[in-house]
Amino acid sequence: MKILMIMPSLDNAYWKKLGKKVGPRSEPLSLLYIATFLNKFGHLAEVIDCEAEGISIEDLEKIIRRKQPDVVGVAMLTAMYSQSLDVCKVAKKINPDIKVLVGGSHPTLRPKETIAENDCIDVAAIGEAEVTFLDVLAAFDDKKSLSDVKGIVFRDNGLVVQTEERPKIQDLDFFPIPDRSLINMQLYRPSVSYYRQLPAYTLMTTRGCPYRCTFCATSKSGYRMNSIPRVIEEMTMLVEEYGAKEILIRDDTFTLDRQRTIDLCAAIIKSGLNKKISWDCITRADRVDLELLKKMKEAGCWGMHFGVEGGNQKLIDSIHKDTTMEIIKKAFDDCKTVGIETRGYFMIGLPGSTKEDDLATIKFAK
Numbered sequence: 001m002k003i004l005m006i007m008p009s010l011d012n013a014y015w016k017k018l019g020k021k022v023g024p025r026s027e028p029l030s031l032l033y034i035a036t037f038l039n040k041f042g043h044l045a046e047v048i049d050c051e052a053e054g055i056s057i058e059d060l061e062k063i064i065r066r067k068q069p070d071v072v073g074v075a076m077l078t079a080m081y082s083q084s085l086d087v088c089k090v091a092k093k094i095n096p097d098i099k100v101l102v103g104g105s106h107p108t109l110r111p112k113e114t115i116a117e118n119d120c121i122d123v124a125a126i127g128e129a130e131v132t133f134l135d136v137l138a139a140f141d142d143k144k145s146l147s148d149v150k151g152i153v154f155r156d157n158g159l160v161v162q163t164e165e166r167p168k169i170q171d172l173d174f175f176p177i178p179d180r181s182l183i184n185m186q187l188y189r190p191s192v193s194y195y196r197q198l199p200a201y202t203l204m205t206t207r208g209c210p211y212r213c214t215f216c217a218t219s220k221s222g223y224r225m226n227s228i229p230r231v232i233e234e235m236t237m238l239v240e241e242y243g244a245k246e247i248l249i250r251d252d253t254f255t256l257d258r259q260r261t262i263d264l265c266a267a268i269i270k271s272g273l274n275k276k277i278s279w280d281c282i283t284r285a286d287r288v289d290l291e292l293l294k295k296m297k298e299a300g301c302w303g304m305h306f307g308v309e310g311g312n313q314k315l316i317d318s319i320h321k322d323t324t325m326e327i328i329k330k331a332f333d334d335c336k337t338v339g340i341e342t343r344g345y346f347m348i349g350l351p352g353s354t355k356e357d358d359l360a361t362i363k364f365a366k
Contacts, residue, residue, distance in 0.1 A: 001070040001137050002044045005031040006060070008075065008083035009050040025052045027188050027202055029250070030104070030129075031075060032178035037130040040176055043137060050087075052187040057083075061090045069098060071140070073133065076104040076114070088120040099140055103129040105217045111153040116160045124153045128207070130175055132166055172207060172226045177234050185242050193343055194280060196302065200246035201238050205231045205264070209252040211284070212320045215309070215347070218252050225260060228267050235268070239276050247279040254281040255288055255296075262292065265299035274300035280341075281305070285331035286323045293338045304335050308344040310353075311361030318352050325364075 007028045028049050035045035046067070050060055064072065072091040076084040084102060091098045103125035107114040114124045123146065125132045135149045146154045151166030169175070190200050208221040226234075238244040255261045268274050280303030288304070306328070310316045313325050335342045346365050348358050 001141065002067070003035070003038060003046070003071045003073060003137075004064065004067060004069040005035045005045055005047045005073045006075070006087050007031055007047070007049040007051055008080050008087050009055065009057070010080055010083065025188050026190060027180065027183060027185070028052075028075065029178055029202060029204060031073070032180065032182060033175060034073065034103075034130050034133050035182055036176050036179040038134060038137070039179065041134060045182075047182040049183055049187075053184070057086050057090060060087065061094065064091055064094050064098075068095070071099045071101065071137065073101045073103065076102040076106045078106045078109075081106055085118060085120065088118065092120045099123070101125060101133065101136060103133075107153070109217065112160050112162055115153045115155055122154060126151045126153065126162075127166065128168060131169065168208070168222060168224065170224055172224050173230050177230075177237065180242065190248050194248050194303070194305075195246045196278070197245045199242060199244050200248060201242060201244050202248045202250045203231075203234060203238065204250050206251040206254070206256070209256070211253070211322060213307075213309075214319045215350075216252075223253075223256055225257065228260070228264050231264060232267050232271050232273070235273055235277070236271070239273065244277055247277055249279060249281040251282065253283050253287060255283040255292065258287070258289075258292060262295055265295045265301075268299040274298070278302045282307075284323065285328040288331050288334065290334045290337065293334055293340060297338045297340055301340060303341045303343065304331075305343045305345065306331060308364070309347050310350060310357070311346070311364030312357060315350055315353055315357055315361065319350060 028047060031047050035047050038045040048055065048063065074084050074087045088100045088102065091100050099122050100120060101123045102114065102121050107124035108126050111124050111126050115121055123136055132149065132151045136146065136152065139146050139149055146152060147161065147163060150164045153160060153162045185201065188201065189195070189198055190202065206223060206225045208223045209218050210223050211219055213219045235247060238247060278300045280301060282305040285306045308328055309319060309321060316323065332342050344365060346361050348361060
């Protein structure tokens with residue numbers, strides 16, 4: 001089948017009031033993973049990144065008309081909900097027979113509502129969508145019911161149906177390396193605080209996080225890893241094929257498995273990649289120590305991003321962060337000792353916070 005995987009533009013009234021574009025342009029790895037997986041099984045999937053390519057909704061309509069896909073897949077985060085719906089509506093306007101699937105954090109957290117409130121959407125995928133998307137296409141091809149496809153919500157004779165939960169793939173090497181030739185890599189760069197030199201590209205080596213932070217879309221979602229040889233292969237590809245000088249490892253909690261992190265750093269050093277690139281990552285303050293940080297520094301790590309969230313113990317306890325202010329402070333100090341730059345994520349206005357709490361967060365951030 002012919003599939004268009006679409007990342008909507010974030011253009012809206014808020015951005016226009018700013019008078020300019022701000023923030024990063026990150027590769028749409030989720031769409032690339034799905035498209036690459038579908039193509040492996042004989043489908044013809046393309047990726048259109050409206051945000052990176054500057055494609056307006058009017059231009060997108062022309063593209064869909066020209067390409068005449070059988071299926072349109074649309075990324076849907078809550079922050080881009082209205083823009084994602086616009087894409088779905090355009091696809092159905094062009095041809096009501098086009099099947100429209102949405103996936104992402106919004107339909108994962110509100111699956112039934114996403115279908116019930118929008119006639120322009122045929123199927124909503126819940127959670128990781130590579131295998132789900134493939135099974136949906138098989139059902140479309142064979143003209144079979146969607147009721148046997150795990151991990152989706154769809155409409156059946158006016159009724160909203162949610163199917164059985166889909167088990168997560170435990171061996172992430174099952175999925176092929178994302179085919180970045182499906183996008184124009186020259187269009188992408190991380191946020192300015194995530195790199196020191198360009199080109200800088202993103203990479204995932206794990207999925208999920210076992211912690212229970214109340215604000216997080218991936219909390220309590222388990223933890224699965226790519227093998228170390230697979231990670232080295234993808235890093236090498238980014239360097240040799242796309243000229244990467246830096247890599248941002250986008251795992252939710254990169255250092256969760258301490259020994260795996262040490263082994264990966266050793267493999268980076270053995271391959272010589274530490275002499276070709278530098279990299280940074282995201283993790284928890286309670287998942288690093290001085291010895292580990294020294295090994296990471298040797299392997300080329302220059303930056304560490306910690307989720308701090310609040311500036312006092314009351315706040316971080318309220319969101320079930322399961323750590324202490326002392327541990328957080330020590331992690332920043334240890335990074336400074338070994339020469340790794342740090343960044344912190346903080347939130348203002350957490351449920352139950354007071355003005356004094358938020359001022360404490362600002363003070364701690366400084």
